[in-house]
Amino acid sequence: MRLRELAHARTGDKGNVSNISVIAYRVEDFPRLAREVTAERVRACFPGLTIGEIVRYELPRLGALNFVLDGALGGGVTRSLALDAHGKCLGASVLDMEVSDA
Amino acid sequence: MTTIRIGAGAGFSGDRIEPAADLAARGKLDFLIFECLAERTIALAQLARIDDPAKGYDPLLETRLAAVLPACRRGGVRIVTNMGAANPLAAADLAGRVARRLGLSGLRIAAVTGDDVVAAVRGGGWRVEETGRPVAALGDALISANAYLGAGPIVAALDQGADIVITGRVADPALFLAPAIHSFGWAMDDWQRLGCGTLAGHLLECSAQITGGYFADPGYKDPPDLARLGFPIGEIDSDGGLTITKLAATGGEVSERTCKEQLLYEVHDPSAYLQPDVVADFSQVSIAQAGPDRVRIGGGNGRPRTGLLKVSLGLLDGWIGEGQISYAGPGAVERGRLAARIVEERLDLLGIACEERRAELIGVDAILGPAAAAPVPREVRMRFAARTATAEEAEAIGAEVEALYLCGPSGGGGVTRSARRIVAMVSTLIPAELAAPQIHLTEV
Structure with a gap:
């Protein structure tokens, strides 16, 4: 099954670092x-990104993981040439991941 | 136990206006907070101030204040905002004029200054965090240096009776922490409560991001009525306990899942959220639905502050030129790629120096980069962007994309182009003593 069935995600940015x-x-799925x-x-x-x-x-109490992706934003929000400079x-792409059914 | 109600009236400079007016009118609030100062906004505001010394504050200050001030005055709601940006004194002056125009009197307005530390960082041995190079070596490229102040000066302004507190750069959660410190008399070394107040501020500072904005995913997460999203209210008690809610008859939802997403938004290590007043610890936070659109938050904590302040440095960093053009139908991808190659070759022929170039097809590889296999889209938009040293070179990027109308592949349409100055943001750390906040109180 896809991770999307189990979990939701939010992305944030600080400088050249993205966090997802x-x-x-359900907390029991943690x-x-x-x-x-x-x-x-x-x-x-993200095979296409550096x-x-x-x-x-x-965060087991909340049933959550937090991923911090260093250098993911093309030099940082303020000078990146990327279309989505904030990343x-x-x-949402992480939710496309295949995970085992149980 | 006493409780205060704090509303979030804006989470960024372009946020909606009516939800704040609704909160002011119906929220039974004690405080209404407007957070409008993103990382780069203050550097752009510095540029505006250089052009016109009377400017440099948030361009929507007047509109936002006019929308809420009469109701706030009636209800005794006090306002805290960082809309002062690069010029809190001019912003406070304008706030006074708005109040007078609305026929309001007896209003006390405080401006907080002292976040501008450009003189302090030009000298001394400070290093840029991102590059390790000396700040002094930035020379004339350095156009702004603003320290993230803590809650202290806002608390002092509220203690002096300010009805409106207007700051420049302060840590965003401090805009919310300060009213709690003022209301409950929390000590500035009560780390656990300061951690709880910071948690409240962190959850509330992005307005609708905790009430159903930046959240909907049809079929999976469907908060209702997003066109009428309500902005959040935090009920904080004297021990730092927190309930997040929103007004009845507004769109969106306040649920465990909206609160969890916002808890981790822009957080790195959840056990060490660095703030000027405290190192907040969100790692043991509990989140529980307490009723419809009511969520109880507990377990916030904190440790002693580091004694260092983060300083945002604004640098002039050249220009970005950009052009876009669309192709549709069979062969759209191939024509888009050909268009990009032509622009690339034209820039070489013209000798347009670029520090970095980027060509992509929106709908194919603009966000996630190249993929091994991707479905063939019915239409694509070629986007070419480059960083250049001068405005003229930046203009040339868009001009070459526009010239594709007549000189490029068949069926290219809908060109847009832009050239904008880059103000890049980097950071450094300074001892807190180097920033000397001041409070300027006036009464209208």
Whole structure:
């Protein structure tokens, strides 16, 4: 199944860093989220982009993961040539990830 | 236990006006906050002030204040805003004129200054965080340096009876933390409560992003009536407990899921959210639905502040020129790619120096970059953008895209073009003592 069935996401930006939260609709799905949605699998959602280090933070109480993508915004919101300089469109792509059904 | 009600009247400079007017009229608020100062906005405001010393504040200040002031005056709602941008004194002056025009008197207006630290950072050994190079080496390219002030000067202005507090750069959550400190007399080393107040500010500062904006995904998340979104209200108690809600008969939703998304918005390490007043810790936050459009937030915490202030540095960094043109029907992708190659070659022929160039097809690879396999779209929009040293070179980018009408591939339409000056933002850290906030109180 696709991650979109399990979780929702929001993208934020600071300078040249993007953060994408991935939040389980049901907190009880958090262990599956934590197992499946690794930093490496998030990187694989963006084969066409150059991204530096990706750090994952876990918030089991909220059923959420927070991914911090360094160097993901083409030099930063204020000078990037990108169409979506804030990277606000990025989070939705993570929800396209295939995850196991159980 | 006493509780204060704080409304968020704007989450960015272009935010909707009516939800704030609605909050002022029906919200039974104690405070109404307008957060309108994005990272780059203050540098652009500095440029406006250089052109005209009477300007440099938020261009919508007058409109926003006029929309809420009579109701705020009637209801005793006090206003805190960073719409002063690069010129809080001129903004406070304008606020006074707006009040007089509306026939309001006895209003106390405070301007907070002291965030402008450009003189302090030009000297000394400060380094740019992003590059490690000395700030002093930026020379004339440096057009602004604004420290993120904490809640202190806003608290002082409220303590002095200000009905409207207008600041330049302050940490966004501090706009909300300050009214709580003022109302409850929290100590500036009560880290747990300062952490809770910062949590409240962080959740509220983007207005509708916690009431159903930046959220809808049809079939999965369907908050109702987005054209009439209500802006949020935070009910904060003297121990730092928080309930987020919104007005009845407004669109959107306040739910656990909207609150969770906003909790992590623009956060890196949830256990260390660095602020001028406190290092807030969101890692143990609890979020629970307490009723329709009412969510109870607990578990905020904090640790001692670092003693350093982040300073946003605005740099003149050349120009960006851009042009776009559309193609449709069979071969649209190929014609779009050919168009990009032609512009590329033309810029070389003309000797237009570019620091960086970027060509893409909107609908194919503009957001996510190239993909191994992608469906063939019925229409595409070729976008060519480049960074240049001069305005003339930036104009040439759009001109070459426009020339594709007659000299490019078949069926190119709908050209748009632009050239804009780049004010890039970088940052440095300075000891908090180097910023000396001042409060200027006037009564109209």
